[in-house]
Amino acid sequence: MPFTPKPHAALLIVGHGSTENPDSSAPYFDHADEIRRQGAFGEVHCCFWKEEPSMREAPYMIDADEVYVVPDFISEGYFTQEVIPRELELDGPTTRRAGKTWHYTLPVGVHPSMTGLLLRRAHDVAPFADPAETTLFIVGHGTGLNQNSTKAIKDQVAQIKASGAGYAEVLDAYMEEQPFIADWDKLATTPNVVVVPFFIADGLHSYQDIPVLLGIEAEPGEAASKREVFRHNPHALRGKTLYYSSAIGTERHLADVILDQVADFDAKQS
Amino acid sequence: MKLAEQLSRAVSGGVRRIGQISIQPSGDGFTLRHIDDENADPALLETRDEAAAAREIATWADDGHYRFTKGELSLKRGWQLRLGSAAELHEALDAFYPAAAGLWFAKQADRLEVQHLRDKLNRQTGMYRFARNISDDGAQRLVREVCGPGHCCVKKILWQIDADTPLDDSEATRFDGVVGDINHAAAIPLLCREACNHFVAETRKAAKAEHEAAGG
Numbered sequence: 001m002p003f004t005p006k007p008h009a010a011l012l013i014v015g016h017g018s019t020e021n022p023d024s025s026a027p028y029f030d031h032a033d034e035i036r037r038q039g040a041f042g043e044v045h046c047c048f049w050k051e052e053p054s055m056r057e058a059p060y061m062i063d064a065d066e067v068y069v070v071p072d073f074i075s076e077g078y079f080t081q082e083v084i085p086r087e088l089e090l091d092g093p094t095t096r097r098a099g100k101t102w103h104y105t106l107p108v109g110v111h112p113s114m115t116g117l118l119l120r121r122a123h124d125v126a127p128f129a130d131p132a133e134t135t136l137f138i139v140g141h142g143t144g145l146n147q148n149s150t151k152a153i154k155d156q157v158a159q160i161k162a163s164g165a166g167y168a169e170v171l172d173a174y175m176e177e178q179p180f181i182a183d184w185d186k187l188a189t190t191p192n193v194v195v196v197p198f199f200i201a202d203g204l205h206s207y208q209d210i211p212v213l214l215g216i217e218a219e220p221g222e223a224a225s226k227r228e229v230f231r232h233n234p235h236a237l238r239g240k241t242l243y244y245s246s247a248i249g250t251e252r253h254l255a256d257v258i259l260d261q262v263a264d265f266d267a268k269q270s
Numbered sequence: 271m272k273l274a275e276q277l278s279r280a281v282s283g284g285v286r287r288i289g290q291i292s293i294q295p296s297g298d299g300f301t302l303r304h305i306d307d308e309n310a311d312p313a314l315l316e317t318r319d320e321a322a323a324a325r326e327i328a329t330w331a332d333d334g335h336y337r338f339t340k341g342e343l344s345l346k347r348g349w350q351l352r353l354g355s356a357a358e359l360h361e362a363l364d365a366f367y368p369a370a371a372g373l374w375f376a377k378q379a380d381r382l383e384v385q386h387l388r389d390k391l392n393r394q395t396g397m398y399r400f401a402r403n404i405s406d407d408g409a410q411r412l413v414r415e416v417c418g419p420g421h422c423c424v425k426k427i428l429w430q431i432d433a434d435t436p437l438d439d440s441e442a443t444r445f446d447g448v449v450g451d452i453n454h455a456a457a458i459p460l461l462c463r464e465a466c467n468h469f470v471a472e473t474r475k476a477a478k479a480e481h482e483a484a485g486g
Contacts, residue, residue, distance in 0.1 A: 019338040019467060022329050029325060045364075050467050052340050053368035056385065057463070060372035061364055063272045078396070086393060 003040050003259040010043040010064035011035060013258065014084055015072045015200065017051030024203035025051050027249045028072050034255035041068075049079065055087035059100070066101045068262050072249070074109030074140070074198050075152035093269065105265040108249075108257045109152045109198065115159040117251050118196055122167075125233060126194045126243040131166040135188035137195045139181045141205060142174030150174065153198050175209060182213040185238035192234075193242045200249030207246075216244060276375050277363070278356035280458065287457040289367050289424060290345040290449050293359070300359045302351040302366075305450055315350045321358040323351055324365035339468055340367055341425040341460050343449070373461045385464035388432040394470060400481075401474040406431050408476050410438045416472050417462075418442025424449050425462035 013032055018024035025048060032044045047058035069088060071080045088102065089095070095102040108114070122136050138160070140153045153172045160170045168190045173181040184193060195214065197206035208220035216235050235242040248254070271279075281300065286293050292308045294301045302324075307315060318327075331337055331344035345366070353359050363371050376382040387409055391402040404412075409431055417423055418441050426447030430436045437443045447459030465473075 017338075019471070021336050022338075033322060051338055052466070053364075054464075054467075057369035057373065060369045060376050060382075061273070062372075063274075082395065 003038075003263060005040050006066075006068075006262075007039075007042045008064060009041055009066040009068060010045065010062045011041040011258070011262070012058055012062065012067055012069045013044070013046045013072050014055065014069060014088075015046060015048050015051075016079065017048030018203055019050055020204065023207065024201045027201050027247075027254070030250075030252070031072065031255040031258055034252060035258065038255075038259075040259055049083060049087070055084065058088070062100070065099060066103070068103045068105060068265070070105045070258050070261050071107040072200055072254075072258065073107040074200060074249070075150075076107055076110060078143075080107050093265070103262075103265055103269075105261040107152075108200075108254060108261055110155070111257050111260050111264065112159065113257050113260050114248070115156055115163060117253055117257065118156060118160060118198075118248060119163065119165050120253070121196050121245050121248055121251055122165075122194050125196070125245040126192065129192040129194065129234075129241070129243065132168055133190050134167055134192040134194055135169040135171060135190045136160065136167045137171050137173050137181065137184060137188070137193065138198050139173050139175070139195055139210060140198045142177030150177070156198065175205065175213060180213075181210060184214060184242075185240055188240065191240055193240050194245070195242065196245045197247045199247040200254075202247045202250055211244065214242065214244060216242070273372055273375065274356040274360040277360055277371055281359075284456050285458055287448070287450070287452055288363060288370060289341070289460050290343065291363070291366055296352070299352060299354040300356075302353065302359075302362060303349070304345055304347040307347050307350070312350060315348060318349060318351050319353075321351075321353055321361040321365070323349075324362040327351070328366050339423065339466055341423050341462070341466075343419060343422045343424050367460055370460050371458060373463060374458045377461060382428075382461070382463060384428045386429045386432050387465050390429075390465050390470065391473065398470055398474055401470055401477050403481060404473050404477040405480060406435060408480055409473065412469065412472055412476055413437055413442050414440045416442075416469055418445050419449075423462075425460040427462045429462065429464055 013028050015025055015028040028046045032046050036044045043064055045061050047053045047055050071084055073080055090102055090104050093104055138153050138157055140150060142150060157170050157172045171187055173179050175181060179187055197210055199206045211217045212220055215237050233243045281293055281295055290305050292303045292305045327346060327349055328340055332346055337344055351362060353362055394401055417427060420441050426445060427443055447461055448454050448457040
């Protein structure tokens with residue numbers, strides 16, 4: 001559904017960011033640029049946990065009295081439920097403070113339209129692999145901090161299975177909890193395997209750590225921003241043909257999911 | 271008044287600098303350069319015309335390191351950025367020095383909220399929770415060893431250890447947020463309203479070292 005522009009409101013995209021390399025924040029700025037280009041909001045800003053501007057500095061950049069805060073995170077969890085509300089001093093879906101109204105939406109990763117993005121990415125990375133002979137892995141970090149962080153991935157796996165995309169298997173897997181992505185060749189029974197990292201950015205996890213777990217590389221390589229090109233697919237590995245995608249958040253259409261989350265927020269509140 | 275209008279008015283009133291950026295009014299717009307390129311031959315500079323280029327220019331230092339904190343004294347030279355409006359000026363400056371203009375205007379209007387170090391450390395969670403164990407002496411030492419132009423950060427520190435404990439006098443705490451030799455009325459100072467993530471990370475390391483030294 002086309003987004004009804006909000007010329008009198010500001011959009012604040014919240015990301016994690018990194019002190020190590022700019023790849024972690026690049027997608028957030030790209031999404032902001034895309035939304036600015038569309039003219040969907042009067043103002044579009046980004047803020048971060050690990051980079052500048054911080055969440056506490058962000059209000060000083062904003063003119064508008066109405067602000068939509070969208071966590072550009074893949075799941076509900078520690079950051080969306082604890083860190084962001086604390087740092088932005090939000091006390092519910094809508095917070096009124098010092099003349100401004102702050103609307104806090106759900107994170108992009110839990111929106112149903114993410115399913116279409118994952119399927120598009122899986123197809124783009126392996127356009128000639130027959131889905132009937134292909135296992136699609138959606139990979140997350142897995143963490144003890146908050147069990148919800150895996151829920152978004154399990155939900156997407158269920159929706160992809162129900163979508164009729166025709167993959168022989170659709171599986172969730174994680175870096176640090178079972179089922180481990182390092183065991184991809186044992187978990188998959190098909191000759192082709194497509195792996196899509198369910199992360200926003202090609203940061204350390206998707207660009208450096210997961211390739212080691214998959215066996216594409218023996219040790220973590222350089223950051224994405226330090227390389228000329230993305231890795232070449234496919235990889236003939238462990239008796240299978242492996243296709244590895246960049247992080248789902250680098251998909252340009254994630255900007256549309258941000259707007260979808262804002263529209264859903266408004267629909268729920270009205 | 272909108273931030274872009276405030277910026278435009280500040281430049282009309284003579285403001286020409288923020289951090290390592292020189293701001294020159296040109297026609298209806300503005301031209302930004304590195305302060306050391308202020309008088310350079312434009313033919314020798316790479317000219318860009320879109321505010322979004324500011325992020326690209328500000329990302330890497332000349333030696334190839336990532337400038338994750340933008341108050342770092344390492345902005346690249348060799349470019350000029352021509353901007354057609356005050357709104358573009360605001361967008362570009364927020365990429366070079368995130369929120370800096372807004373922080374300064376808030377300070378002038380006496381509505382800038384400063385967060386002292388203990389408050390900042392006490393709201394850290396996860397792996398950074400341990401940072402709150404730093405001693406006052408340890409925190410004072412870190413300010414001398416991490417902050418200020420001697421360590422490449424050119425923000426004026428506004429915070430204290432806590433409401434009753436000011437920072438010790440040092441080069442870092444004396445720095446006023448204005449780079450180079452210029453009339454201070456012609457500059458927007460860079461303000462540090464709370465300790466940055468780099469400082470928190472260093473605090474955590476120092477707190478661990480204190481803990482281990484105490485036999486913990």
